Amino acid sequence: MTIPLSTRAAVLTAHGEALSLQEVPLPTTVEPGAAIVRLTCTTLCGTDIEIWSGTMTFPGMLPMILGHEMVGEIVALGEGTSDALGRALHVGDRIGWSESTCGECFGCTVLRQPVACSKRGYGFLQRSDVAPFATAGLAEYAYVTPGAAKLLLPTEVKDTWASMAGCAAKTVLRAFDRAGGVRPGSRVVVQGSGALGIFATAVAHLSGAGTVITVGAPADRLAAARRFGADAVVDIADGSEESVRRVLELTDGQGADLILDLAGAPSVGPEAVAMAAQRGTFVVVGSTGPVGDPIALSTIMGKELTVVGSLNGDIADYYRAIEFFRSFAGRLPWDELFSEPVGLSHASAKVAAMSTFGEIKAVIDPRLA
Template sequence: MSPTIPKTQTAAVVPSSGAAIEIRNEHPVTQQDQLAPGECLIKLSCTGVCHTDLHAALDDWPLPAKTPLVGGHEGVGEVVAIGNNTSHSPVKIGDRVGIKWLADSCLGCEQCRKGREQNCLEAKLSGFTVDGTFQQYVVSYVNHVTPIPEGFDSNAAASILCAGVTVYRAIKHSQTTPGDWIVLPGAGGGLGHLAIQYAKVAGLQVIAVDTGAEKKKLCLELGADKWIDFQETKDIVEEIKALTDGLGAHSALVTAASSSGYKQAIEYLRGGGTLMAVGLPGRASLEASIFFTVFKSISILGSYVGNRQDAMEALAIAARGEVKCNYELQHLNDLSSVYEGMTSGHVAGRIVLEMPK
């Protein structure tokens, strides 16, 4: 017997570009007979909150978000309906699954075939080009929802679906080997604190860069080998070189949403080092010395979220207890205040929102 699906729900809606969030208690729920083949309906138990959601709400990226918009893209819940005429569905009603930034892709183009589903020209993006997880029920796609490992807490899994997958993939492609040094600007933030842990799983030595006593404590507890407070250190580049035998780090994974972190990385990377560009500042440009980029044989790689396999791997590592998300549990109705905290930079770790019962 299929679960009963209500006609309305609670949802956090951005009615127009840059407008304030509205909590609507009579937002419509898509019914089973309205689902297209390949679509499924998920009853969410929780959702993470990401800086990307804030960018979508503010509409301050070069790419425009849809409006009206239900944001969010780190949801965990149960499949309660699947569209008619859906063939070979990898999930069934009752399965617990996660929803990611990449909601859907064609799976047939060159990008998809090469494992870059996130770069598919037909990609649908949760909480950006299609409505996302800041609601009790969300339409998703059977081929792109991710099964949550049995026994893994839903609240803990939520942020792994974006923040975890994103940094996991970046570290995976950072051209490093065990024992190498990796620098993590923004290490105390939502992505950064997970990056510390995935880097340690990969056997890397971690230099955490951020500011404040709370973030220092968090980073060191999570396994960072060295800490640099960017507000207290006079010369970050020289400090990093001093910590790495004067040679510089092997890689830098920049999750900070400012251009300064990218420019400095070229200066403190050693010869053959790799800059992994992950943060997505809305208007900033990547400025770097072309001469020293070439002279030092520096690689600059953009790493944009992850594919389906990356998500499975990142979740498996976290489900084994090797990576833990530091999160604060709040309520969907608190979303506006959460955004205020993110804007001021006072959020350490991640925020997860419970859905109304």
């Protein structure tokens, strides 16, 4: 078995600056349960942009390789490596994978919730100058650790779809699950018109919502939301009060039965509570960054609202996201979410474009120049 000993990668060395193309080491041996893959597709996520800009940071995280939505072909395997469903893996197989978990902590064993793992490991939590060096997406090769839950991918699910399933899509599907699903004919508001918001709009539409309203900006994103199932859109450029007024108007004064925060702006909490119908549900998914504006607890009490937090997703959500794309492949124009793929040398430009809302979902194919 020939094991690559290094990989070309786009490395983040300072927040807000261009990524540096470097040759990064790979482990010289592949542990049991691990794999080395040649990456064929990485889709950039909002979290990548937050890390790049410094909005999301912590001491000692740099240098690092961005990218946690990716697909690759196995080039080397450790002994006994299988996927999450127990299927044996082989060199040449196309796989995706979820972040690593330890299987031993309170979150893993008592709560049985991988998202609560105290040692949960994303590719972007791995310094590129510390073994195993390259576990993320903006590289030619990645080391998939033994604790990462791997999935053998069905051929009919495209690389871009499978990559997006690795974070954005699984995060949205978990949020709907945490909310108890969509009641047929109900009124759903999606706060946010980025990749997650547009995908959530599609999920609400396909799940039988009677009215789907996407609240966000800019105009081209709202136009995309309409193509993915929004019955109406509300531009946040008009301000919070006007956004709430429009949602109430569009719901005959009743408000929304289900509201999903996929925007993370400070104002989403008060807006959601104001837009909610009596006994509605508000799912907080996108608020990973700034501290939110105060919410009136008396309104939550008076409306008897259910407020639910939802954190990313685990291997079960990832599997369901893959199956979602397989089941609904022809129902909506999924390919419109993705830009034309470019090589690692253009990764910095794609990060910058996404930071200014120039693209919904940038695609990097490390095999390209």
